[in-house]
Amino acid sequence: MREVEITSIHRMTPRVKQFELVADETFEYEPGQHTQLHFERDGDGEGDQNDGEESEDEEVVRPYTATGLPGTDSITLAIKRYDDGTASVYMHERDPGDIIEIEELDGNLYLRDLDTDVAFVSTGTGITPMMSMVKQYLRDGNGRATFLYGEKSQEDVMYRETLDQLEAEHDDLRVVYSLSDEDWSGRTGHVQEHVEDVVPDPEGTDFYCCGVPGMVVETEERLTDIGVPEEQIHSEGWEEDEVSEE
Structure with missing residues (x-):
């Protein structure tokens, strides 16, 4: 897990924002691989269904894919907001300067053969x-x-x-x-x-x-x-x- 800073946010379409994330170390991955966003959602927070009893915080984990090439200290994620979503709403409410937690990039989607x-x-x-x-x-x-x-x-x-x-x-x-x-x-x-x-x-x-x-x-x-x-x-x-x- 690593902490990254949101350094810029760009609206791409009416429902999609692109987030630039900067870390202290270089990102190394195969183009096409994804990271996992982690954050804590308040069990009594807005949009949660409960019966008035106290609820424990819940860790939310969602996958998002870097859109650029590796080898720098930054990655970009393009995230579409879903009104009934959890992670997308959380990210669309972030501001430049906010710190979030993500995993190292991994996954099965990457180029197998550059000669084909x-x-x-x-x-x-x-x-x-x-x-x-x-x-x-x-x-x-x-x-x-x-x-x-x-x-x-x-x-x-x-x-x-x-x-x-x-x-x-x-x-x-x-x-x-x-x-x-x-x-x-x-x-x-x-x-x-x-x-x-x-x-x-x-x-x-x-x-x-x-x-x-x-x-x-x-x-x-x-x-x-x-x-x-x-x-x-x-x-x-x-x-x-x-x-x-x-």
Whole structure:
């Protein structure tokens, strides 16, 4: 466990804030890995259900993924606020200068092969591990990268300016957005529906998936159906309540 200071907060979308966290030591991790936020919630605090009896404080633990590359004393976390959430509400109430506690970064979502074509498939804040991995791949990889990102509407899209700039700077990167709740000039519907259309060689591509559990499961099934070997499909194994109750 380490203490970190929130040094800046940037609103990315109406419901998402990005937090820069600075520590006394360098962060070392594989791009795509996550940390765990720890804090104590007052058992009698606002939003808690109780019958008037005294309640003990409860430790809350939630996973969040660094969006940048390792090797510095800071990481950034993009966190979406859920009105009935716990950790997301706690973080959205923080201010620059606040100290919070996080674990060392770890996890199963990281690039396996820098010499193979890759495709990143994400929805919502599932984009966060993909941002660090695509940066690493564009720096060190030796193939083509396809970045598929699904959201409800244009105002919900995170990191659009960054992704558009990366695509403009790298001929071997294609970025595809799909919106499920808005008619626009781009693709619509669920992002996983577009895999076959935009990934040049699915059977020769490593896939990395992160987002709501339904999307991850459907993407894995779709990839298997079109012949992508199981060992080329990678996702973080969040439990459903960890994804929905932020």
